[in-house]
Amino acid sequence: MLKAIHYINQFFGQVGGEDMADYEPEIRTGTVGCTQIFNSLAKDVEVTHTVICGDNFMASRTDEALARILAMLEGVEFDIFIAGPAFNAGRYGAACGQVCKAVKEKHGVPVITSMNEENPGVELFHKDMYIFRGGNRATFMKQDMEKLAAFADRIARGGKLLPAVMEGYFPRGIRHEVFLEDIGREPVMAADRVVDMMIAKLRGEPYQTELPMPALDRVPVAPAVKDLRKVRLALVTSGGIVPRENPDRIQSCSATKWGKYDISGLEKGFTAPEYKTIHAGYDPEQADRNPNVVVPLDAIRAYQREGRIGEVDDYYYTTVGTGTTQGEAARMGREIAAVLHERNVEAVVLTAT
Amino acid sequence: MKLEIGKFFVKDMVFGSKTGYSRGVLTINKEEALAVVKEDSHITEADLYIVNPGDEVRMVPVKEAIEMRCKVSGGVMFPGMTNPVTPAGQGRTHALKDCSLIVVGKHWGSFQDGLIDMSGPFQRNTIYGSLKNLVLVGDTDEEFERREQQKKNRALRWAGHRLAEYVGKCVAALEPEEIETWELEPVNRRESIVQELPSVVYVLQPQTQMEAMGYNTLIYGWDGNHMLPTFMHPNELLDGAVVSGSFMPVSSKMSTYEHCNNPVVKRLMKEHGKTLNFLGIVMSNLNVAMDQKQRSAYMVAQMAKNLGADGAIVAEEGYGNPDVDYIQTIVELEKVGVKTVGISNECTGRDGASQPLVALDPAANALVSTGNVSQYFELPPMKTVLGELESMGRDGLSGGWEGCVRADGSLVMENNGMFCSDHISGFSVKTCMDY
Known part of the structure; x- marks a missing residue:
């Protein structure tokens, strides 16, 4: 059984709503609020501690909040760090991203969170961690938590990581080769894939490129040296x-x-x-x-x-x-x-x- | 133009007193076969082996793979290379199927050479791991390049092609077990029902970037670095007019076996008259200087457009620098209104975080990916090695580095050194995905 720590904001930590958004970071032994859902779903991972912090506190005093949370984790044993789900809550998403990034850098453990694709936290942190594709509001709590728990279980069992689209997390800017048979797909030869794509493109039918064009990283030409x-x-x-x-x-x-x-x-x-x-x-x-x-x-x-x-x-x-x-x-x-x-x-x- | 390929399905390969084929058994007279290899006095040592899928055999440095074939009528094998320049792609060719001839250096490897495992976790990484292989292992007196990273490998490659034809000839007079017919009418003499289908060209960019002669893909024996894009009938490719070179990091290589069996071309021929009107092949090249890259891209686009192509499939034999030729050609085709799909591999780094192609453009919106050259592999030891395992770390093979081979016969390497493993010709059952 692996040990996990769960980060949530003041609302899901049942401290209070917007009026409590300045709530200072604290760590509690055991589960609080939505954390219980995780423990009821995960089989090989158990949340042992919950960290709660107000969204405003994290947004306005980020360095201090992170330093205090990292200090709280000193001496606590854990194998996985979980944050959220943050749905489409912008401040909460950014907070989950910042905390996960800091914990990963210091402890080197897997960090996982969940956000809706519209959450600005996805764009900010998708390269740094597994952010699972989540619902846009708290009614998706159970579905989003199921994804996090299933993935945490797979980490616990040492299972091979599948591509982002199959696991359900946002791509981290990393590409690897895969044998199609290894991801449960029919091993269609590239020759057939390319001709099928050609036919679809000619007919105006939908097709999926296997290499989506990444954002272009162009360096502007420097101004000329005068003398x-x-x-x-x-x-x-x-x-x-x-x-x-x-x-x-x-x-x-x-x-x-x-x-x-x-x-x-x-x-x-x-x-x-x-x-x-x-x-x-x-x-x-x-x-x-x-x-x-x-x-x-x-x-x-x-x-x-x-x-x-x-x-x-x-x-x-x-x-x-x-x-x-x-x-x-x-x-x-x-x-x-x-x-x-x-x-x-x-x-x-x-x-x- | 009509080409018949008469097929003989090899179930077993053995050495024996007379080279011949009977009921699925291919027998090779070793002495006679080695005499063909040694027709070139530059071959100093040579031996032959037979390896089957499942054998605990590793081959390295592998230089070339060839299908054993002969012409029965209508031309010669490998025109302009081992035989006089003669038109290819017509008449009857007999081919030994489910097997290939693998050419291995006895000691010395080069940048473009690779590794094949016949069993174990990496058997599936190249199609040759599941073919029955006649293996020529040899050394030469080509002293000028013995210590060079870039080798022409001329003596061994030519010996391989002579040998492939010598073995192939044993089925010249036999009745094939199956005959495949490849036929395309001239582009402006097709039935209207075919003309009404969307028209497609296959644009092949074989590796031709060495400015010194002797390393590049040969087209009718002509060095592809010294040519401009031209129009070819698919049968010419399927009949041995194009011979693989000796330059590209090997996971990106298209061997001569693969040119003769190009599965994209075969699939396009099968779609011809049903869903597509396959116009033919635009044989392009890969270049070094920017104006050369542009010239070829403009000429390919012009040719495709004026042949009436609605679509094009572009295949790049390589990665890195030639990605520029690949993407530029796709862009120019799209600019003239030819809908284009690309097929090649990627180089995303061991951590997978690098830009997959050197050149990028939003117009390249339909790409098939066949592998990642920098995928990191750890190979367990193998009972038998044909060739010399040390070459992987010592001789500058693109997938190896100093110290990559361990004393116990295990090794670490990048996919870059796995023989033809990205199968850009179309055999690849891999892709790249986001993680």
Whole structure:
């Protein structure tokens, strides 16, 4: 039997209505109000403590509320944290999201909640936790609680997690491959799926894309540098140019590492074979013969001598962009940008391949 | 154009004194078969094995899979590659079914090579795990690329195609157990009842991004990097005019076996005259520079539009950089009013949280997903390994990394290195879903 803690607001904690929305956070042993429903439904999970907090208190004094709740949980044993259901109550939804996120970060336990799709808490927190698709008002209490209890039971039994649409939670921005047979679907070949989708699209009939287009993450182009003689410029590349020994063992494909190497002594640009590419996604012949075709240090030095460019950073920054996931690329980008900031770099020549 | 495929269903494969086929039993004279492999003096070592579904066998580094076939009339196998350039897609071809020929490096792997398990939890990850396989394991004297991550694998790939035809020839004079007929009339000579159906093209984007020659998909022996989109009859693909290359991370690869058995093309042929008017294949390519990507996308859209296509299915053999070609082609087709559906895989990262395709566009509103290249696998040890397990971690195979192979023969890897496992040709019984 796993132990759970349940977070609810002042209303469902039977403290009071809107007039009690400033109610300070408290923890009670055992179940309160709707928490009993959870315990009557779940077979392998039991709520042992209930945390109650007024919605206004959480909304207006969030940091304090979270700190006090986390302090209350010190020394309490629990395996799962449950919040809500919050239906379509905006403040309550946000509160459930904030508490779940804080508990997950500190304790690393599964956190689950439930909200209606119109609840702004879904948009704010769906990437951080399992938010089950719930009803829009409290009359759905039993149905929503059933979903939470069933899922908590499955976590307790160590069952394999099914895709969001089958479990009933909002997608968390995570995609994995699945064999259709593993989720109880007929193993229809992709060939038949694509032709069936084609026929449906041609006939104007409904069809379901298997890859819904995610929101586009476009970075705006930075304003132009006014005077290149007055800034420190750095060279960054995803083209895999490294010192011959590849000292940081940056991977040739699906890279998770980047390197920073001194170029202050390279007056005329990169030399071969002291520098080469380890990038597995393009023909290395030209780059190995002359690494400057990927990172144009020779041209930058020439401009420097001509006085068209001022200072060049003593280091260049490199990784491999082939097969590299967008997540890893974004992380490495943030890390490199932080170093560039520290080194007062104001302009970057970023070369891809 | 009419093509007959005469089928022989192999129930058992054995070595014996004479290469031949009788009542479901395919017998291979090993010595004679190896002589065909060694016609190329660059092959330094070669051996043959037979593996069946359920055998405790792991193969790595796998370079190619080919269906064993021969032409009986109307052309040659693999024109422009192992045989002179000759029109393909007509006459009679005999094929050994339920089996394939797998080409494995005895020691050395490359970026595009992969792994096949014949039993255990990962048997189902590639269709070759459920076929009876004749396995050629060999080494070569191609010293120039022995330590290179990118290998042309020419000697072994060509040997595989010669061998596939040699074995295939043993059924040349026999009566097939079943005959499949593939026929499409010229696009403007079809009955009005067919013309009235919605017209569809299949746009194939095979992997052609290596600018050096010798790595890319071959079309009649011609390197796909050096061509512009063109129009092909589906029979040409089904009859061996297209041969797989040696470049793409392997879960995204379409082997020559898959080109010859492309299930999307076969399904479109079956729908032809019933629900659809299948115009044919727009054979495109995948490119490196942006203007090349755009040129191909514009030309594909123009060709589809002026052939009268109402719909198009676009298949991308690859992921990452070529997603740009894939999405751009879908966008250009939609712009000219051709309703388009795409089929390819995704790269969402081990945690599943990365953007699934490099390029995105709201016009790509109908996509079939065949797998995630970065899905993380832990494989138990396997009794027998054909090839060299260490290659997965040592030679830069796209799904492996230094240290991924353990001393006990178990390994961790990404789907990226599982042979043809995303089956973008259409065999995939996987999809990707939100979690």
